[in-house]
Amino acid sequence: MTVATKERVIEFRDALREAMSEEMRVDKRVFLLGEEVAQYNGAYKVSKGMLDEFGPRRFIDTPISESGFSGMAIGAAMRGLRPIVEFMSWSFSLVAADPILNNAPKMLYMSGGQFGCPIVFRGNDGAGGQLASTHSWCVESLYANVPGLKMAIPYDAYDAKGLLKTAIRDDNPVFFLESERLLSTKGHVPEEEYTIEFGKALIRREGTDCTIISFGRPLHFCLEAAEELAKEGISCEVVDGRTIRPLDIETMITSVKKTNACVVVDQSWPFASVGSEIASQIHRYCFDDLDNHVHRVHSDDVPTPYAYNLEQAYLPNSHKICEAVRSATYNI
Template sequence: MRTIQFREALREAMSEEMRRDERVFLMGEEVAEYNGAYKVSQGMLDEFGPKRVIDTPIAELGFAGIGVGAAMNGLRPIIEFMTFNFSLVAIDQVINSAAKMYSMSGGQYSVPIVFRGPTGNAGMLGAQHSQNFENWYANTPGLKVVVPSNPYDAKGLLKAAIRDNDPVIFMESEVMYGDKGEVPEGEYLLPIGVANTVRTGTDVTIVSFGKILKVAQEAAEVLAKDGIQAEVIDLRSVRPIDYAAIINSVKKTNRLVVVEEAWPLASISGEITYHVQRHAFDYLDAPVIRITSEDVPLPYAPTLIEAILPNVAKTVEAIKAVCYVK
């Protein structure tokens, strides 16, 4: 297989689906003339023209609403937020229109729309541009929420999201766009809601998703040197969550650590912890530990960012704790 960047995998997914289905179009800030704020849509304006790759004003509520209306009338929009921090301006359209329209219309209106863009921190960008909203959107019935961790998954999941008849929140990361990975030449789709076991082990289960999966994988490598074999599960999507994959793994390893970037209250890790204690309590040999960001707005200073976010050292410490290893 060839090796391509994360941004290229996303571009291929969108372009292939736009060639396949003329109802698909891309709309957002700087997606056309500027080739995308992170060059995800580079060259797409030249191929598809300004009617299908559409630059918008800085008006997220407005163009999100246009996308919802277009989806209700038979089109399949991809709405790009320059960052999901800006999606808060459009959240009424996402939550009260896109997510609820199928139910409120008694199944008469589907809303096949993808809202995509970067989530979480990307370094020294300040508190207003460094937030995680995966758990916010995952709390909304009617939405699907996908958070890929690598180029292969990004392409397969985005193609599936574009073809899905439900609204999909597709969350990426600014610091992953340059990541490289193997991606097949031919077409493939990945089902939304199926987790991926990226590393097998017998001593402890580590669950994560998105760019923080790298932290989990690095921690597993460190622990292997100490004889602790960690099983690492990439959720891929946080609504729906593949609870069966997690519970089956915990039944084998008897221990669980969940690592995510969001704040602790009402987090994905808290939800997973509940389900594991509910359905695999008798298999646990230690209390579940979760690692999240500290419960504060993310500072600007890099030293404070490092102190607040999940990292390899915190993950290794947690895993040794559940394994009762000093």
């Protein structure tokens, strides 16, 4: 576990803001642009007050023009600036698919190593709450397929700050996926400077009977499920992958070799997903260690519904995770 040297508790959104502010203070190449980030103080108040400190030249309100401003930021990154692009929602990044998938992650390769793209795209990913299918995208599986980009999904305030600082300093494009549902959660964040290395998974709960692997918001349900299952005598180890590219498969393998059972919880759709990729790798590397096939919990394979009961039925939750763990460990 991470060690907070001072017991300072702040919100997830404050941690994101601190990461950006600290990096902007030390590096003038860093600037932020996006919809409603400056004068409006951010649609989700992540960037509240930053305009006052950094001014309109480094804190830029854009029109609703994701393709245009994403491409513009990539052009700026090719010259060595380090833009942070805020998508109000990753759902809106789909209209910027060409720049963010065709330009940013491929520039270094296509230019034979001449032009990199040190850029961070960040914003809310996943279902917010009855936003229906166009506004509830979990883009991790869709985008993680593309080589050349890195992808981080923070679960708590500590990771939000540490991973975002690493993302801003990275010389490659980083897709940083936050969850609206986590922005108000609070956690210990030390005053002191720290960063979190990409590709280092975190064991959020130790256990002996089943490994549960997840990223971001669903970890909340994984930990809830682990608590519930503990009452039944099933001991779960919860692994927070933290980054999808790079993926710390080693930590996951080590855990599964210990527990001999594995459930992957991925809030995106099941087909050709981060969950299916991890399950495939676990099957490959832990073939002789597994007592059962890897079980997976995803959102259902349908567009995200609006109705509250349907949306709840559609999303991963602790009940579904408990069922999967019971099945994976033959405790049905």
